[in-house]
Amino acid sequence: GENVEQHPSTLSVQEGDSAVIKCTYSDSASNYFPWYKQELGKGPQLIIDIRSNVGEKKDQRIAVTLNKTAKHFSLHITETQPEDSAVYFCAASRGYQKVTFGTGTKLQVIP
Amino acid sequence: GAVVSQHPSWVICKSGTSVKIECRSLDFQATTMFWYRQFPKQSLMLMATSNEGSKATYEQGVEKDKFLINHASLTLSTLTVTSAHPEDSSFYICSARLIGADTQYFGPGTRLTVL
Numbered sequence: 001g002e003n004v005e006q007h008p009s010t011l012s013v014q015e016g017d018s019a020v021i022k023c024t025y026s027d028s029a030s031n032y033f034p035w036y037k038q039e040l041g042k043g044p045q046l047i048i049d050i051r052s053n054v055g056e057k058k059d060q061r062i063a064v065t066l067n068k069t070a071k072h073f074s075l076h077i078t079e080t081q082p083e084d085s086a087v088y089f090c091a092a093s094r095g096y097q098k099v100t101f102g103t104g105t106k107l108q109v110i111p
Numbered sequence: 112g113a114v115v116s117q118h119p120s121w122v123i124c125k126s127g128t129s130v131k132i133e134c135r136s137l138d139f140q141a142t143t144m145f146w147y148r149q150f151p152k153q154s155l156m157l158m159a160t161s162n163e164g165s166k167a168t169y170e171q172g173v174e175k176d177k178f179l180i181n182h183a184s185l186t187l188s189t190l191t192v193t194s195a196h197p198e199d200s201s202f203y204i205c206s207a208r209l210i211g212a213d214t215q216y217f218g219p220g221t222r223l224t225v226l
Contacts, residue, residue: 032213043204043217101154
């Protein structure tokens with residue numbers, strides 16, 4: 001089955017700096033890669049996703065890149081703000097099959 | 112759009128009782144819903160996949176007789192934890208997938224505490 005590794009497990013950045021979270025996946029047939037933000041005591045919220053036919057996608061301060069050859073994808077958050085502090089999960093899936101989640105990254109933005 | 116609700120948001124029950132958690136897609140129809148369990152500071156663990164009108168598919172190691180799942184309509188799935196014990200205490204989260212799409216939207220979660 002699919003295996004998703006995520007790094008780092010914790011990340012502290014100064015407000016205004018950029019944050020990068022990296023994930024690798026094992027199943028070369030995976031074609032859908034969502035990213036979720038989870039605040040304490042809440043369910044995960046989809047913040048951005050990318051499909052295998054695209055190498056990069058951007059939505060305001062958030063961007064995701066995908067390298068299919070290397071089987072890794074990354075989340076980039078620019079101009080970080082305190083409200084960006086949360087746990088971020090990457091995930092991968094093949095078609096309509098179940099989604100496999102990474103282990104999560106706790107991001108702390110220091111004012 | 113794509114809002115998923117869960118009820119209740121938290122529940123405390125006595126050991127040996129059963130608890131039902133509802134998951135609803137409020138503004139879309141979902142043929143498939145998923146149930147996850149999450150322990151503190153850990154990732155989401157898929158428990159089962161629920162398809163409308165058919166039996167749920169459980170992940171390896173998940174007791175189907177203990178975690179009963181019903182998906183009676185395109186907007187409602189329920190998870191019943193039967194004969195709950197303290198080790199069942201956890202954060203239970205559902206998600207729903209739009210018909211014909213691969214995107215999952217998550218509910219706010221239900222905190223279950225078994226005394």
